[in-house]
Amino acid sequence: MGNWQVTGLDPNYNRDVELILQLFMQSKVVTKSDDIEGRLEFQLSYEGSTIQVNVRVLGQTQPLQGTGIYTHVLTSQLSEKEQRKQIKQAISHALLQALEKLTSVQQPWGILTGVRPTKLYHRLLLEGRTDAETRHHLTEKYRLVPEKTSLLQEIVARQRAALPDLYDLRREVSLYIGIPFCPTKCAYCTFPAYAIQGRNGSVEAFLEGLHQEVRVIGKWLTDHHCKVTTLYVGGGTPTSLESDQLDALFTTLTETIPDYDQIREVTVEAGRPDTLEAAKLDVLRKWKVDRISINPQSFRDETLRSIGRHHTVAETLDAYERAREMGFDNINMDLIIGLPDEDLTIFEESLQVIERLRPESLTVHTLSFKRGSTMTQKRGDYQVAERDEIAQMVKRAREWTAEQAYFPYYLYRQKNILGNQENVGYSIEGKESLYNIIIMEELQTIIGLGCGAVSKLVSPYHRKIDRYANPKEPQAYIDTYQTHIQGKLAVLDQLFDL
Ligand code: SF4
Missing domain, CATH: 3.80.30.20 (tm_1862 like domain)
Structure with a gap:
């Protein structure tokens, strides 16, 4: 299990970072340790309602070096909880992008962790979206690959039948x-x-x-x-x-x-x-x-x-x-x-x-x-x-x-x-x-x-x-x-x- 340190982020996001990291490697985010496998350097910048997340992946013991960048327009009038969720998603997107480039591994479920995919699909339908809109949403917001969005569509249709x-x-x-x-x-x-x-x-x-x-x-x-x-x-x-x-x-x-x-x-x-x-x-x-x-x-x-x-x-x-x-x-x-x-x-x-x-x-x-x-x-x-x-x-x-x-x-x-x-x-x-x-x-x-x-x-x-x-x-x-x-x-x- 490799230890990674995170800089440039509120430590409250460490667990979210760890979940994305673990899609690629056995690892955990630590705040203090002498035995570090690598560092993730984040930089968050805001311009009006737009947030940009930059991340640099710096491996200590492996020759890992890579960057990810993600820009997201925050919806106006957000509750604190919702704003945190959107920032978390932007962080996850940037990190996923960096790690996918570095490892050449594409994550079919994108940044979707901790949520049951079909449950999310049902929720989006219940909010009034069509299947096409739901699939688009899952691709844009969570980076699911088309194979997974069509699988979800098929499963949900069978469940409803x-x-x-x-x-x-x-x-x-x-x-x-x-x-x-x-x-x-x-x-x-x-x-x-x-x-x-x-x-x-x-x-x-x-x-x-x-x-x-x-x-x-x-x-x-x-x-x-x-x-x-x-x-x-x-x-x-x-x-x-x-x-x-x-x-x-x-x-x-x-x-x-x-x-x-x-x-x-x-x-x-x-x-x-x-x-x-x-x-x-x-x-x-x-x-x-x-x-x-x-x-x-x-x-x-x-x-x-x-x-x-x-x-x-x-x-x-x-x-x-x-x-x-x-x-x-x-x-x-x-x-x-x-x-x-x-x-x-x-x-x-x-x-x-x-x-x-x-x-x-x-x-x-x-x-x-x-x-x-x-x-x-x-x-x-x-x-x-x-x-x-x-x-x-x-x-x-x-x-x-x-x-x-x-x-x-x-x-x-x-x-x-x-x-x-x-x-x-x-x-x-x-x-x-x-x-x-x-x-x-x-x-x-x-x-x-x-x-x-x-x-x-x-x-x-x-x-x-x-x-x-x-x-x-x-x-x-x-x-x-x-x-x-x-x-x-x-x-x-x-x-x-x-
Ligand atoms: S619940 Fe199932 S998996 Fe667990 S011990 Fe019993 S048979 Fe094995």
């Missing part, structure tokens, strides 16, 4: 249920997921709290005549639970959630194939679960071992076949690009298996070194593909899905994602996950129940979004769920203001 009332769903809610258990913990994982073995007592105590949370929220929904659009059971791996525990959970859900049978989509994350015995699939069929996820991540046993998944490719294929035989007709599979020792050839082999299986949807993630994961703590132990090869794999995923009539319908980016790429959800026509669209675009409240579940509270009346987080750790949840139920009811009452 799947959920024609997407912009009018604020009086309904969706539900998320977090089951914090998995057979083992994967090396790249930062989800609230705890190995289930030996936890029998705490699983039961957790479920007791969860049932109570479901009942209380079910009553709140009934009292407020609030409909549920989608229900997603995730975690963790919900199918780590025993079949009778899953059965009991769905019994409580169907008894307490008003108009349960009108929920548009019920999904259960069955991510780990090693949890999918026939008895559990039977329970999911019995309760008419619409969509399940069986996640291979890779079709290479060595990779699965090295990332700590502790299941085999054969188990994935068996679980998939069993689910098909039992009548599941909406199955999602996840693949991860950039897993250790995997290259384009291996990724291509995974795509060939997917071609044979033909799940209804395919989510293609790019590996992200998340803070707190085992893989990040031991990053030196893992050999991963270089930026160019990652880009080739992402491109190949895009081409392959188009050839196979899978269409992109949601997209998100993460910090520390390899090669500054993105995660994309593809599906065949009409099998888009409605829940995924809703959670990505934040146009509806999602009430989170269970461990690590974060409620997203989208006001029906204005653009404000708040969050309410349940504890991540099972014991903390068991100890405090009563308090959290009351806390959540209070924020829901306030939000819906009835």
